Amino acid sequence: MGISFKNVDHYYPGVKRKEYTIALENINLDINEKNEFIAIVGKTGSGKSTLMQHMNALMLPTKGTVQIFDDIITPKKNKNPKLKSVRKRVGFVFQFPEYQLFEETVLKDIMFAPLNFGFTKEEAEAKAKEVAKLLGIEKILNKSPFNLSGGQMRKAAIAGILSYDPDILLLDEPTRGLDPKGAKDIMELFYNIHKQTGKTIILITHDMDIVYQYATRVVVLNESYINYDGNKEDLFKTNLYNENHLVKPNVLQLIDYLNEKLGYSIDYNTYTLEDLIEKLKEVSNNG
Amino acid sequence: MIEFKNVKFSYNTKDRAVKDVSFSVADHEWLSIIGHNGSGKSTIAKLLVGLIEPQAGEILYDGVKLEEKTINDIRHKVGIVFQNPDNQFVGYNVLYDIAFGLENKQVPRSEMLELIHKYTKLVDMEEYLSREPETLSGGQKQRVAIAGILAMNCDIVILDEATSMLDPEGTEEIIALIEELHTKYNKTIITITHDLNLALKSDHILVMKEGHLIKEGKPEDIFEERDILLSSNLDMPFSLKAIYEVSKTELNNNKELMDALWEYRSKM
Numbered sequence: 001m002g003i004s005f006k007n008v009d010h011y012y013p014g015v016k017r018k019e020y021t022i023a024l025e026n027i028n029l030d031i032n033e034k035n036e037f038i039a040i041v042g043k044t045g046s047g048k049s050t051l052m053q054h055m056n057a058l059m060l061p062t063k064g065t066v067q068i069f070d071d072i073i074t075p076k077k078n079k080n081p082k083l084k085s086v087r088k089r090v091g092f093v094f095q096f097p098e099y100q101l102f103e104e105t106v107l108k109d110i111m112f113a114p115l116n117f118g119f120t121k122e123e124a125e126a127k128a129k130e131v132a133k134l135l136g137i138e139k140i141l142n143k144s145p146f147n148l149s150g151g152q153m154r155k156a157a158i159a160g161i162l163s164y165d166p167d168i169l170l171l172d173e174p175t176r177g178l179d180p181k182g183a184k185d186i187m188e189l190f191y192n193i194h195k196q197t198g199k200t201i202i203l204i205t206h207d208m209d210i211v212y213q214y215a216t217r218v219v220v221l222n223e224s225y226i227n228y229d230g231n232k233e234d235l236f237k238t239n240l241y242n243e244n245h246l247v248k249p250n251v252l253q254l255i256d257y258l259n260e261k262l263g264y265s266i267d268y269n270t271y272t273l274e275d276l277i278e279k280l281k282e283v284s285n286n287g
Numbered sequence: 288m289i290e291f292k293n294v295k296f297s298y299n300t301k302d303r304a305v306k307d308v309s310f311s312v313a314d315h316e317w318l319s320i321i322g323h324n325g326s327g328k329s330t331i332a333k334l335l336v337g338l339i340e341p342q343a344g345e346i347l348y349d350g351v352k353l354e355e356k357t358i359n360d361i362r363h364k365v366g367i368v369f370q371n372p373d374n375q376f377v378g379y380n381v382l383y384d385i386a387f388g389l390e391n392k393q394v395p396r397s398e399m400l401e402l403i404h405k406y407t408k409l410v411d412m413e414e415y416l417s418r419e420p421e422t423l424s425g426g427q428k429q430r431v432a433i434a435g436i437l438a439m440n441c442d443i444v445i446l447d448e449a450t451s452m453l454d455p456e457g458t459e460e461i462i463a464l465i466e467e468l469h470t471k472y473n474k475t476i477i478t479i480t481h482d483l484n485l486a487l488k489s490d491h492i493l494v495m496k497e498g499h500l501i502k503e504g505k506p507e508d509i510f511e512e513r514d515i516l517l518s519s520n521l522d523m524p525f526s527l528k529a530i531y532e533v534s535k536t537e538l539n540n541n542k543e544l545m546d547a548l549w550e551y552r553s554k555m
Binding site: 043044045149150151176177178179180181182206209245246247250251254257258261262273274276277280281284 | 322323324325370424425448451452453454455456457481483517519520521522525526528529532533536537538541543544547550551
């Protein structure tokens with residue numbers, strides 16, 4: 001098991017004493033160490049970011065326990081294990097990660113985390129160059145991270161996480177604010193990493209097209225509890241998506257329209273426009 | 288009418304520069320500016336409201352040049368909503384946030400409350416007057432910002448990626464409001480956006496790439512030119528992309544299907 005939540009509640013303290021806001025309620029969730037691509041969705045304020053921060057022990061549960069690989073995180077601060085191994089094994093790409101760039105050069109910035117995790121300078125540099133190549137930013141390694149375009153800064157910041165090779169990647173809205181190509185590149189990158197290495201990826205997003213194209217499992221939060229945990233097809237086949245304030249992916253909206261208008265019966269195992277075109281060809285040939 | 292004439296501006300970096308850009312915006316028109324990250328879109332917004340000055344060229348509002356001695360008058364006509372809803376909320380609650388702008392414009396106190404009620408009602412926030420910013424959603428904060436601009440009686444509303452930090456519901460609220468400002472209240476609107484579906488709704492589009500204005504025209508003309516869009520890291524909105532991709536295949540001969548796709552597009 002990679003990460004396991006058992007009866008987890010999280011309360012935020014309120015303005016007045018004894019007042020608090022419930023951010024997470026009775027969360028039970030098991031995430032495999034390998035081969036999962038999970039999308040966490042739900043409207044603003046539903047608890048998505050809080051849930052994700054528990055996956056890296058950035059927060060302690062108010063009640064319940066979170067097991068992250070071999071370490072068990074409990075509400076009691078002094079009972080908790082040292083968190084370095086958790087942080088090493090679970091990498092967290094925050095929202096707008098480029099705000100956290102700070103070194104003189106992109107190379108130094110990428111090397112910072114591996115050096116902290118005990119890599120030698122040579123190892124850290126080799127690793128930094130390897131991930132820079134993977135991200136297509138090897139030509140800007142000697143530049144200041146503050147002289148880059150928005151998309152390049154995002155990639156440099158992501159390289160800083162990939163550099164220490166975490167087993168699980170947490171991504172909090174990795175495409176937010178990027179232009180359409182930048183967003184597509186970033187998603188393809190994570191998808192390829194997932195396919196090639198089997199790393200589990202957990203993603204928060206509001207973009208249902210991304211969810212439908214890439215995720216193998218969807219966790220829906222609604223008012224601080226998990227309202228759905230399962231495959232993406234069933235989520236959109238029923239009215240569940242609507243009850244949870246989600247919109248249907250573009251490809252499904254178009255399928256609904258064509259099925260209704262032309263009497264087709266194209267199914268929901270159609271994840272992209274390319275998939276849809278293949279199915280339209282079949283319908284056309286058989287009709 | 289706004290005229291942007293041969294305007295040049297650059298920071299010390301290569302990015303976000305504006306290189307000899309000219310365009311004009313007619314009264315009551317809705318203009319969208321699209322382009323890749325760092326293409327200079329937001330720099331244009333900052334130039335338009337005088338937050339930065341052109342290093343060459345000029346910006347005219349109804350023939351009056353934007354400069355030191357005219358900037359105060361022009362600012363009363365032009366309101367801007369920024370990307371991050373938290374960076375523009377100045378009051379400790381909704382009422383005082385809107386009052387702040389009116390106070391600066393020296394609107395008499397007797398008129399203030401009336402204006403605040405009128406415009407918070409228009410953006411559907413009248414019941415939130417005593418609410419503090421941290422108790423509001425991003426979409427609600429952006430609506431308060433828009434109410435403030437309307438209360439100031441601005442004719443021109445600029446939205447600089449005003450929906451990019453919002454969730455889908457917040458985005459929908461703001462887009463509906465922009466459409467209303469345009470059609471019902473005749474405001475001149477400038478939206479700077481990566482949201483191609485939003486750009487599709489506007490009257491006129493500018494495409495920026497590396498500081499240059501590389502294409503302008505009506506949405507239907509812009510979104511036909513996929514190569515130009517792709518070269519600026521953009522793409523077609525989904526409904527048009529479907530038509531484009533399907534028509535490249537043998538399915539192009541299926542008239543029933545193509546008609547249905549065009550009909551779907553027209554509903555967007």
